[in-house]
Structures are given as C-alpha cells and as structure tokens.
Amino acid sequence: MLKGKKIYLRALEMNDMDFMFSLVNNQEFAYWEGKNEFPISLKQQQHWFEKNYKTGYRFIIYENDTNEKMGYMSFKVTDDISRKGLIAIKLVEAARGKNIGTDGLKTMTSFLFNKMNLNRLYTHIIDYNKASLALFEKCGWTIEGAERQSIYMNDAYHDNILLAMIKQEYIGKEDDDFYLSLFKF
Template identity: 25%
Template structure:
C-alpha cells in the first residue's frame, strides 16, 4: 500500500504538496552558503538558480509519496520528507528550510514534531531516524528537543570541501514519542 502525504496544518506552518507558485517562491530566495554547508555541499561551486532547476526541485517533491512543501506566511520556505521502509516499520526523516529569513523562529521544531506525529500516529511506525552533520549544531539541538537520541557516529564519512566530516546518527522510537507527545505542537490533517 502506498502512503501519500496529506496536508498537515500546524500553528505556524502548513505541510502540503507543491503548487505552481512554489517554483517562484524557491527562485526568489538567494542560495545561502550556510545552507549549502549544512547540507554538506560545496560552497565554492554554488551555481545560480534557474527556472529549470526550480521546476525540477519542485517536481521531485511532487513525485515523492511522503514529501511536503513547507508553507510559512503564505509562501514555500522549505521541504520535509519521510522515506519509509515498510518491512522494518521505520522511516528516515529529512527537513530543510532554504530561506535563511525563517531560521531561528522554531519552524524546524514545529515541522519535525508534526512529521513525527504523522509518522507514529497515522502511519504506525516503530522508529524514525536521521543523519546530520556533526557541525550542524542548530539542527542537532532541534532534533534533540523533538525527542531524537544520538545513537552513534559515522566518523569522517563525508568529504566536504576537502575535509572529512562526521555524521551523527539519531533516532526516536514510538514509545519515546508517546512519552513526549503531550509537549508537541497540535496539528490537523487536512483532506
């Protein structure tokens, strides 16, 4: 059975499938060197955004069954994704806010809590995990606030701009989520 992401409404953000204006929203935000660095990309080779690249970016979100555009104040500012492994009843989580103007507002925490609530309460998953670069302290703090536990490290497994960097492996189990869910933001599934 395929999982298709419903729209999920939180206090400040809406997680939804793409709409046509998302291409323009994406194009209107200049590529951030800090964002590229936190994603593990090469900040020395940033190419300008084009309409074609923006359309491909939005199309990938559209094609992924459990990926959402993040809408904040009426415009797209990022995306969130679950990649489900049904045989092990688990998922890999990823989130990214491409607009630096919305960083530091707690949106990453709200989005993560909304996606975890969906993963555990709607999909009935046992585990959600993620990988994050060790130097991405802001993201690690967000994930820990949402109940993720550092489970290990992949030492120097990512070569970024000539330096071997370490990934932090983090996870949260359904019982850990249930112990914390009372503190999570309230969300509504939209049809």
C-alpha cells in the same frame, strides 16, 4: 494539509518548482547538509521534479500568521516492512530560530507515528550543523552514533551523526498534548 501550532504543511505541487530550485541550487544549504555538489541546471531540476514530486511525503512549510513559504520537509519510507524512514527539513534563512523547525518536526512526527504507523524515523546531520542537532535533540530524538570522518567539507573530514526516534519513545516522551492529539480522527 497538516496543521501545527505556528506552521502548516501542504503537499508539494508542480508550481513549487522555482522555490525548490532556489533551495536546492544554494551552496549554503549544501554546506549545512554536508553535500559537495555542482550547481544544477533548471533542466536537471525539472527532471527531478517530474520524477519525484508525487513520491514520498513532500511538503512546503508555511507560517500560519503570514502565509509565507518558510521551507521544505520530506519523508521517505526506506523499508516498508520495518516501517522506517528518513526525514529532512530546510528553512529559508529568515525563518530560522523562531521555533518553526520545532513545530514542523513535531507536526510531521505526529503525522508519521499517529496516522501513518511508522515505527522508526531517522536522519543524518553533519557534526558542525549545531542548529539541526539542537532541533532534533530538543524534539526528543536520540543520537545513535556517527559515521566517522564520513564527509569532506572545506578542507576537513566531518562525522555524519545518526539520530532517530522510535514510536514508543514518542508516545512515552511527548508531553505536548497538542501534537499528540493531531491526526487522531
């Protein structure tokens, strides 16, 4: 378990399938992620789950105070030698705007840089997802560019913004001793 200030992250388990199904099969999340997808069946979800639940770093986010499930975070190493990978986060609606995303992202970042020796973390965010852009920028990530008009959503083309953080920047910028000290044992 990875413990932050307001949240803890525990590894995804087989019995999280219903929760994951509710997140994945949800047009609101698809909109924020810039995905145009048909709803998926429970069978498809089961198939994904059996194949993927043990791979990569996959976590359910819990709030410390209430012990309620607040969302999901994942990290996938995309290049072992270059030590880089892709991070994703989604919170249920009731959990948003309460710094849970900030705490989850900082906790995960600390784990990946301090413990797992990743060197570059990156993510893609569709241009209208202001909450997600604000979250990553607040946590010290840099906008590196945009794939222009890369995603068609609701009658318009949108840019897909690339954000990243490098280990050196994290160590240099992170002024929060709490997160820096996590996983140093």
